[in-house]
Amino acid sequence: MKNTKIKEIKPLVETKFVGLYEVSYKNKLGDDRTWTVASRKNKEELSEIYLNNKEGDIDAVVIAAFHKEYKKLILIKQFRVPINNYIYELPAGLVDNKEGMEKAVQRELKEETGLDIVKINKVKSKNKIYLSPGMTDESVAFVYCTCSGELSKEFLEEDEDIEPLLISQGDARRILSENEEIDIKAFLILQMFAEIGEKLFE
Numbered sequence: 526m527k528n529t530k531i532k533e534i535k536p537l538v539e540t541k542f543v544g545l546y547e548v549s550y551k552n553k554l555g556d557d558r559t560w561t562v563a564s565r566k567n568k569e570e571l572s573e574i575y576l577n578n579k580e581g582d583i584d585a586v587v588i589a590a591f592h593k594e595y596k597k598l599i600l601i602k603q604f605r606v607p608i609n610n611y612i613y614e615l616p617a618g619l620v621d622n623k624e625g626m627e628k629a630v631q632r633e634l635k636e637e638t639g640l641d642i643v644k645i646n647k648v649k650s651k652n653k654i655y656l657s658p659g660m661t662d663e664s665v666a667f668v669y670c671t672c673s674g675e676l677s678k679e680f681l682e683e684d685e686d687i688e689p690l691l692i693s694q695g696d697a698r699r700i701l702s703e704n705e706e707i708d709i710k711a712f713l714i715l716q717m718f719a720e721i722g723e724k725l726f727e
Contacts, residue, residue: 604686612706638689639677
């Protein structure tokens with residue numbers, strides 16, 4: 526048995542935020558195969574990672590935030606074009622221009638909810654967290670934090686259709702019991718928050 530090995534990367538479509546690539550590889554039996562990969566990285570960055578074993582940067586941050594005064598979980602409800610619907614999500618966003626994880630967390634939480642970081646409690650990023658590895662190499666840092674302030678839509682970008690929400694344990698149980706559209710990351714945090722509440726952020 527041989528190890529699977531990537532041989533070549535061919536761009537199919539490259540846009541500002543995502544590219545689509547045809548990746549040629551030899552499978553474990555030595556047979557030639559191709560796979561279509563969506564990536565936040567350009568061809569040069571992806572080639573360095575796939576062909577030269579370079580360590581890639583984290584693409585985005587996902588924020589599990591707990592409001593210090595209200596004692597509630599922060600969620601957003603956002604319109605997503607691929608599903609043509611609104612969906613419950615955690616605040617999240619791309620890391621811009623190598624700004625660093627902590628700066629990205631502060632910027633994205635403020636932009637999507639109007640809230641300010643009080644403390645970053647823990648970060649899950651030592652081992653990259655991948656969102657859908659059968660389709661994309663997109664990876665995130667999963668950040669637990671405490672925040673403060675009042676919800677606001679003032680800082681949203683013009684193409685963001687987002688409603689920021691304060692969620693109690695009872696709200697979490699209700700959302701989970703109803704026929705709602707829920708992102709998998711938000712679903713898992715909602716399950717844990719419904720069960721253990723504030724302890725999730727310790």
